[in-house]
Amino acid sequence: MTDAAPRLTALATDLLGTPLPVRIRAWDGSESGPPGAPVLVVRHRRALRRLLWKPGELGLARAWVAADIDLEGDLYETLELLAGLPWDRGSAGERSLAAALLSAEYRSAGRDLLALAGPVPPPLPPPEEVRARRGVLHTKARDRRAVSHHYDVGNEFYERVLGPSMVYSCAYWKPGGTLEEAQRDKLDLVCRKLALTEGDRLLDVGCGWGSMALHAARDFGARVTGITLSREQALYARKRVAEEGLADRIEIRVQDYRDVIDGPYEAVSSIGMAEHVGAARYREYARDLFRLLRPGGRLLNHQIARRPEQDESTYRMHEFIDAYVFPDGELSALGTTVGELERAGFEVRDVEALREHYALTLRAWVRRLEEHWDEAVRLTSPGRARVWRLYMAASALAFEHQRLGVNQVLALRPGNGGSPPRPGLPLRTREWKADAGTR
Known part of the structure; x- marks a missing residue:
């Protein structure tokens, strides 16, 4: 039949x-x-x-x-x-x-x-699923395992999806622009917001494959420390640094942000990393970054935000994302993030919403994955490639329909009467929106 x-x-x-x-x-x-x-x-x-x-x-x-x-x-x-x-x-x-x-x-x-x-026994879950998680959320060891699940799936796979920029966060688009141009403009925007100048120390938290570190050192003269929990990312980033002859300006570490003790820095960038911190640890995260900045230092926090729930106790992460994509990831509402930064001592100076830009970025990644499908399957597994295609396409729709947002929050550590603060931000704060390019 x-x-x-x-x-x-x-x-x-x-x-x-x-x-x-x-x-x-x-x-x-x-x-x-x-x-x-x-x-x-x-x-x-x-x-x-x-x-x-x-x-x-x-x-x-x-x-x-x-x-x-x-x-x-x-x-x-x-x-x-x-x-x-x-x-x-x-x-x-x-x-x-x-x-x-x-x-x-x-x-x-x-x-x-x-x-x-048909036959009743439950099929085994696909091997890409994260299972049997126990213990306290967001310990250093558990965070390392969660990051490894998502990022240590092969640098060549990510090359096929992300393209030559190797930037895995929302790009900054202009009409008719390419993915590479949009990612370059995003990195340039971050550096301008942080007012980076020659010799500034920058801590790049969650440095990924090193793209932000390279841009800040090469185009703005910064001295950069990049930290990641992914060993594969660190190896890739160090290779790029060496190839560009910037080893004297950039250090890449496999290190948890909670273990960084060599401040003060003039600036901190955290691009697409805070989603891994967790609500219970967020104030600790904000205080740690505040501690690592000198008075007058800037933080650029680039983070996905969810819509606030009328009853916050009902919020839960989607099961698919938690099991297959970002284990233990947690999204906060924008107001919660700003409040926690302020409670840590920061003065929040600017918030820019980039929601539509992330939808464009995700659609570009899906196109690249589909164009390189056979290679992506060979480099990982059919199941892993299917996970990435589904989550990126579904996420694009979530940004387009205002279920998710992404925001850049610029925050300042105020002066405290000790070491002199850096020069203030421009009176017209959006002057950093000048066209991307080198100095």
Whole structure:
């Protein structure tokens, strides 16, 4: 019989309480759903077992990573349609798939789904998933493991996704610009906001593959210490530093920010790193960076922000992101970040929102991944490549629909009557927005 797709469509409509906005093509060749709509391909009935054992987002993610399901049609359109369904928890008045499967009211539908799913034992999660995490969040050892999971997947893989700039954070776009130009302009913008001058000491927290350190040393004359918890990143960055002949100006360390004791610095850049700090540790993070700056020193904190919840106790990280992308990552609302920086002693001088810029950046990375798909799979694994494609495309939509933002917060350590502060910021503070370029 070839009736799996119609049965799945009927069951999904019943369990979710709303018609499916996509077509289904099942493992038996059958199809069902709105004509002309994007197609959700269920390649193996094992996908249904994943949903039965873990209803909601994580079960879907496991099926995607394992290639038990796939999408045909425009990736972004399909993700938008699927994201509107109540998989884990419905909005007010709606039920979720997880709740329906566990309720007595829908026991008959659950039995039908079980019959379609085949043998009951749960499939093993794909190997890319982080599991069996125990203990206190954001200890130094646990943070090292989380960073390694995300970043130590092969520098060559990241080259295919990020391009020659090797910058893994939101770029700064202008109309008609390229990804490389936008990343260069972002690094230049950070250096200008920090008012870097010849000989300034810069601490680059979460230095990645060394792009910010190289830009600050080469184009602004700074002396840079870059720190990362990723050994692969550090090796790559040191190689780039040596090739550019900047070893006398740049030091790359494998080091936790909590272990840096060689201040004071004139400036600190933290670009896309604070998302790993955690809410419970954020004030410690802010105080540590404050301690490392001399009076008058600047901090540029570039960080993804979530929308604030009316009840903050209900906030939780998406299961897919936590299990496959950024283990233990936590996003704060912008107001929370600014408040913590101020409580640490900083004077916040400027906040610039770059939300639309991150959506453009993520779409550019997805294009690069798709263009280099066979190489990306060879350099990592099919599952890992599928993780990155899904998370970057879904994140692009989150920025476009204002569910996520990204902000550059410029903060100053005020003078304290000790060593003289640096010259003040320009009276017209957005003067740093001059076109990128060398001095």
